[in-house]
Amino acid sequence: MAGFVSKLGRPSRSPHRSTTEARWLQWIFIGIAMLFLGLFLFVPLASVFAEALRKGLGAYFESFKEPDAISAIKLTLTAAAIAVPLNMVFGVAAAWAIAKFEFRGKNALITLIDLPFAVSPVISGLIYVLMFGAQGWLGPWVQEHDIKIMFAVPGIVLATVFVTFPFVARELIPLMQAQGKDEELAALTLGASGWQTFWRITLPKIKWGLLYGVILCNARAMGEFGAVSVVSGHIRGETNTIPLHVEILYNEYNFVAAFAVASLLTLLALLTLALKSLVEWRAHKDQQEEPVHL
């Protein structure tokens, strides 16, 4: 269960209450909370950059010039470039079917879509080994046709698709359910085609939710470690993603390079959080500007 919990579409309330704690007690609570977050969030965050810059900026940037690092970055970008659009199309299709129509088995379908979040990353990789590995269900067939899936790029892409499967769908399903289908029906009555209705009516209404899902999906796709580690085979320069490259460098006691490459992923995480806050803010603003529908 690796999901973000969505903050879209939530009204904000003023924190002012007539019943509250004394100011000194508030500061003690704030202090303890910040100490906890400092210890578990900010110290680890700072340590990544401190370790990466231990031998200066020269050594830091040197780590990215290595051909293995460059190929790892390329592979991570490739995997995300395939997995994210696939799961985005799936998310929109699933949300359309679930939110706009009534059918039997809907709740079961929603639960099944969430399944990948309940599966350990290691098991997410294992299932594809059991499918396409030498002893797997499709292993002999795959070998006969000279297709490489395990310990090759397709396996990494498959594992990435699996772990990021629910992100867009679980963001859009509640959003589209809440929006109903009256506006779409009105457009159809006025003579718009199904596609026109989707592009002109539905998409503008769900754009922030969609973007939110895509941002989170992308972060996970680029950062996945366990699942990819199982299917990759760890061939340097060929099947190593950025997180796997970090592990190899670390195991070789090349700490500065390991933390330098890890800092790249950390920057990606910070960028993700910034974009996420921006989308939350925009969605909130749109919501307030929109006239009230009765």
Next chain:
Amino acid sequence: MFFRKQKSALPGFRITITFTVIYLLLIVLIPLSATFAKTSTMTWGQFWSTITDARVVAAYKLSFGASAVAAFVNLVFGLLVTWVLVRYKFPGKKFIDAMVDLPFALPTAVAGLALTAIYSKNGWLGQFTEKLGFSVAFNPLGVFVALIFIGLPFVVRTVQPILEDMEPELEEAAASLGASRLQTFFRIVLPELFPALLTGFSLAFARALGEYGSVVFISGNKPMETEIVPLLIITKLEQYDYAGATALAVVMLIASFTILLLINALQRWSQSRTTN
């Protein structure tokens, strides 16, 4: 499999539901069912001895124990963080609120690396814990610390919306009837937050149970001591013991699916409570 209950004027049901179901089958359901099929090639005796091996049992204890304690720590501190974020004003609040999601956004391998660096003998915090006579990295304590990190946002994010939407009238009424602040909290606020707290706890627990990336770096992976179940699955795979790896995977899958069903039931319960 999925029949529409009534005709709708909107187009696109058949194509979207067909695509959804086929994609779900191909990516998720068929590959997952491979685990159950693989274990059926083992005899019951083989399966049983694999999943009750002493080294495996030690890993269960660590995985379930550390996950439960870490989720509990996150329950207590998560509630405190949520309370402070929702009820109090202080500088940098928005920034802190956004940063709570860091464990979701930061790749687990990076988290593992960072925590190992901090808690190693010469690390920022490790040097102090060493002086106090205990070490975190390469010990069960390290597993626990990593699991606190990755589970941190769950309780905050599940409790936050409930606390924000809570009507102040109840607390005011309790106060005006003479209840102390502490009584109001335990009698009024806490019961209201209970379903969300339990959901957050379960989510953090389930996530911790399956976690691999952050733990492998800090745990040191000592057999019988700091091995978690996902690591044993990998170890068995590396020894080409696919059946053994799958047997452990089935145990973990059953555990996490049970928790998933519990969480779903919990969420329905909390929804019905708030709508009533």
